[in-house]
Amino acid sequence: MSSWRRILGLLKPYKSLVFFGFLTQTIVITTRLIQPLITRLLVNDVIVGGQHELLLKLCLSLLGLVAIRASSGFLRVSMMEKASQSVAYDLRTGLFKHLQKMSFSFYDRNRVGEIMSRMTGDLEGVRNYLSEGVTTLYEQTLTFFGALIFMFTLSWQVALTILTTLPLIAFIAFRFRKRIQPVFRGVREQSADLNTRVQENLAGIHVVKAFVREDYELERFTTENRKLLDLNLQVTDIWRDYVPLIQFLSEICTPLVLAVGSALIAAGHMDIGTLVGVTGYIWMLTQPMRMLSQMINSITRAVTSGEKVFYYLDLGPQIKDVEKPHNPAKRHGRVEFDNVSFQYDDQVVLGNISFVAEPGQTIGIMGATGAGKTTLIKLLSRSYDVTSGRILVDGIDIRQQGKHDLRSSIAYVPQETFLFSESVFENIRFGRPDAPLDQAVLAARAAQAENFIEEMPLKYETIVGERGVGLSGGQKQRTAIARALLIDPAILVLDDSTSAVDMQTEYLIQQHLEQSMVGRTTFVIAHRMSSVKNADLILILDKGSIIERGTHQELMAKKGSYWQMWQDQLASIAGEGGEG
Numbered sequence: 001m002s003s004w005r006r007i008l009g010l011l012k013p014y015k016s017l018v019f020f021g022f023l024t025q026t027i028v029i030t031t032r033l034i035q036p037l038i039t040r041l042l043v044n045d046v047i048v049g050g051q052h053e054l055l056l057k058l059c060l061s062l063l064g065l066v067a068i069r070a071s072s073g074f075l076r077v078s079m080m081e082k083a084s085q086s087v088a089y090d091l092r093t094g095l096f097k098h099l100q101k102m103s104f105s106f107y108d109r110n111r112v113g114e115i116m117s118r119m120t121g122d123l124e125g126v127r128n129y130l131s132e133g134v135t136t137l138y139e140q141t142l143t144f145f146g147a148l149i150f151m152f153t154l155s156w157q158v159a160l161t162i163l164t165t166l167p168l169i170a171f172i173a174f175r176f177r178k179r180i181q182p183v184f185r186g187v188r189e190q191s192a193d194l195n196t197r198v199q200e201n202l203a204g205i206h207v208v209k210a211f212v213r214e215d216y217e218l219e220r221f222t223t224e225n226r227k228l229l230d231l232n233l234q235v236t237d238i239w240r241d242y243v244p245l246i247q248f249l250s251e252i253c254t255p256l257v258l259a260v261g262s263a264l265i266a267a268g269h270m271d272i273g274t275l276v277g278v279t280g281y282i283w284m285l286t287q288p289m290r291m292l293s294q295m296i297n298s299i300t301r302a303v304t305s306g307e308k309v310f311y312y313l314d315l316g317p318q319i320k321d322v323e324k325p326h327n328p329a330k331r332h333g334r335v336e337f338d339n340v341s342f343q344y345d346d347q348v349v350l351g352n353i354s355f356v357a358e359p360g361q362t363i364g365i366m367g368a369t370g371a372g373k374t375t376l377i378k379l380l381s382r383s384y385d386v387t388s389g390r391i392l393v394d395g396i397d398i399r400q401q402g403k404h405d406l407r408s409s410i411a412y413v414p415q416e417t418f419l420f421s422e423s424v425f426e427n428i429r430f431g432r433p434d435a436p437l438d439q440a441v442l443a444a445r446a447a448q449a450e451n452f453i454e455e456m457p458l459k460y461e462t463i464v465g466e467r468g469v470g471l472s473g474g475q476k477q478r479t480a481i482a483r484a485l486l487i488d489p490a491i492l493v494l495d496d497s498t499s500a501v502d503m504q505t506e507y508l509i510q511q512h513l514e515q516s517m518v519g520r521t522t523f524v525i526a527h528r529m530s531s532v533k534n535a536d537l538i539l540i541l542d543k544g545s546i547i548e549r550g551t552h553q554e555l556m557a558k559k560g561s562y563w564q565m566w567q568d569q570l571a572s573i574a575g576e577g578g579e580g
Helices: 004-008 012-048 052-103 102-108 112-154 156-163 166-205 205-210 216-252 253-266 272-290 291-313 373-380 402-407 424-428 438-448 448-455 474-488 504-514 552-558 563-578
Strands: 335-344 347-357 362-367 388-393 410-413 493-495 520-523 537-542 545-550
Touching: 004 112, 004 291, 004 520, 012 052, 012 272, 012 504, 052 112, 052 156, 052 291, 112 156, 112 166, 112 272, 112 520, 156 253, 156 272, 166 216, 166 291, 166 504, 205 563, 216 253, 216 272, 253 272, 253 335, 347 373, 347 388, 347 537, 347 545, 362 373, 373 493, 373 520, 402 410, 410 474, 424 438, 424 474, 438 448, 438 474, 438 493, 545 563, 552 563
Parallel strands: 362 520, 362 537, 410 493, 493 520
Antiparallel strands: 335 347, 335 388, 537 545
16 A cells, blocks of 8 residues: 555646646546436437427537536647656656666666666556546546445435445455455566566667577577466456456345335335336446456556566665765875775675875786786775775775765776767767867777777767777777776776787787876776786785785785786787797
């Protein structure tokens, strides 16, 4: 019920639309309630009483009610649809805005396909209920009690006869809701799983085809789809068990009314016009009973969908700003890791990391896969918070700084480059959307991206396609480097950002980057030692700890892990040369 009330609360900003929507719906219902009374007059006064002069007036009255009902119904649909679409807009915008604030850990634990299911299917389920479900509930409730009152006015005996069926119908409806709600919840969960399966398959379709796994993926999809089918069939089975019974109990009201009414006429306690009028209210009483299962179904679907949407909205970001952030007056790029440790769930990723990067220095970070190199950089931008210790940027703990201000001073070039389905120009100036073309060209030149961009059909206006599918791996990396350089950051992070280019191109990029790196602190995560050889400080990580540190010359003199990496890479290059 709390979720249901919360869904209704979404209409509060549009209460004027809802008010007039319900007002017009009330007019529609009122015209229906009046119609049997006019029918009663037609029978008693015109047909039986012979007052034919009333026929035209009564018929015109019926036509007037029809016209009022049609126009009011149109206004009701228009206003409620506008209110529900506005709520959907607010929800969609609010949820998207909220998702932008969520921490990396949220996306580590929640799949993209599931999130998309909440933003589309579940959100639309809430909107549909606010558009039709709310008014249907109001309409059927008011119709039922209004018809009951009018029927008591005409014949309390007939009204009591119909009321005898209500307790049984209510009990069956309660059982129906209790059984169908958990199944609906399962349907929504399985729909999210199925969407995730489709999203992952389509995102990785090149890998699927490369490894000829289409049949395997089809089998996995079929399994998930079968689960969804089974759950939907469970819903059908529950409907089969309860809905026909509810409809049967509501349908028997008509013969009951006719039997009781005929007996009352025979006894002289009711006239024919009243019986005709009473039968006009039978539909108004039985229709809500017949629709009870559908209304329960509608509410249950809406509540189930609402719970999923509210679950995301209620989740606050783990990484939060302090009430009064303390940001440096000027960004110089001094970085200090002071005995930093980080634990993800129960796994220790980094332990007791300490070093200082002075403004303008280049820090090289090397180590085997899983050593914690990328995690170390993510801690710097507060993608995650340290478990213990502290990270200072320009002398201030980053937890005391505003996230937006901190991250605006750091340009990150990830190992797995992501580009948007926009032009090359729009991708390069993503961090500075107001940057003119000439500045984007300078950034592209520094990243060794200018040549291939100029060779493209539309040059900087060329659309790169989804995830940059129109570019090679090296071209995407160079575009990402240009994107980072354009924002002129105090701190530049290159996370194995030249791994997809050949050594000659890497050399040219490094030559240009040396100019761009002047005056800014740069972190270079790399597997190729040529990328870090000229760094002011090189850190060697192993299992989350720094096992060696120093310049290239110092580490070579130690003949430790760094020296062994150097020897291995020299042997690899020599081997490749021999094979060639």
